[in-house]
Amino acid sequence: MNKGFAIILVSGGMDSCVTAAIANREYAMALLHVNYGQRTEARELKAFTTIADYYKVKRRLVADISYLKEIGGSSLIDQKMKIEHSSSFRGRKIPSTYVPFRNTHFLAIATSWAEVIGADTIFIGAVEQDSSGYPDCRLSYFRAFNKLIGQGTKPETRITVKTPLISMSKRDIVIKGLKLEAPFHLTWSCYKESKRACGRCDSCILRLKGFSEAGIKDPTPYKK
């Protein structure tokens, strides 16, 4: 069987790692990572590189969009803003870590690259329900993006964005990853720290909840 050819967005967190594990079964992979001036940029890049090595992927692109830091408006990229501790994940307002329209920048890069190298699929590990509630992580957003690709690329181009985790719980993502031998030990999720994870930001809390509910020990080192 001829494998398809896909670009996988790999931030270095657990969701994108499991997404790569899923794509790896059916596609030849090219991996994309984006630096956007986030606090843990270097740690995430290290996670990306080691995950790409793990899957023996040669075709890699690391794109810098540091203008996002200049635009600001998010505690992930503005050191003057405070990252809230996680308290409740449903029904509250969009957290300060929301980076305005971020996924559009990521997917624009992936789509341009896909059109040039001839990939027909883009995988992104977005999660809708069990997440921080960012608007650009909703299924309706990705549907709209797929329509945009149809309008903004060459007539012969066929590229589809796929979101295999969109409806999964963090628990199910952990279980799926284990089954596919995703290298969780190489991933990094914390928004704030780069040596030992803080264990208190949205991203840490969601991760810890997933591992806890799956009954699995998270290999990430946490602050005491």
Next chain:
Amino acid sequence: MNKGFAIILVSGGMDSCVTAAIANREYAMALLHVNYGQRTEARELKAFTTIADYYKVKRRLVADISYLKEIGGSSLIDQKMKIEHSSSFRGRKIPSTYVPFRNTHFLAIATSWAEVIGADTIFIGAVEQDSSGYPDCRLSYFRAFNKLIGQGTKPETRITVKTPLISMSKRDIVIKGLKLEAPFHLTWSCYKESKRACGRCDSCILRLKGFSEAGIKDPTPYKK
């Protein structure tokens, strides 16, 4: 009357200059320019700066997305590819100067910036009919992008992309610009050269046609 607040994408060419002239009547303006490794990058930036000075706009953002050059796939950014001379503008295939999905990168930056600074409108000087035939310059593309903004930003955010030139001919754009005193003498359109315009690339031919049909002398210096 309270003016609205808009971001104008200003490449430095004649279309974006006339677009700024149109927006200037009804909006307070913030101007956005994007460097993407195109051949005439420095010349276009100079045009942007002098146009921004002309309109006395303080709020400016110059974003660098040099990863587009790394992705390649277009003669505008890949010096090994040849820029075709213009021959016919209708019914032929998409020219080599097409930069894959480029407007999505530009509009993603504009939308993120608009959400942070509170602008409610984005102006882009795209032209559909009398143009090079890029897929991401069609009205249907911008309609799809406006839907994407609705899905990918905060619930309270209202941002609309406007394309006042989309159905205009190059001739009408020249006439409109003259009427609004758009500073054509500050603009730069040539894809290839930065001192004297080549007069032969798509962009020069479209510009010359517009001025010629309007019966106006183009202030750009051309090669003999």
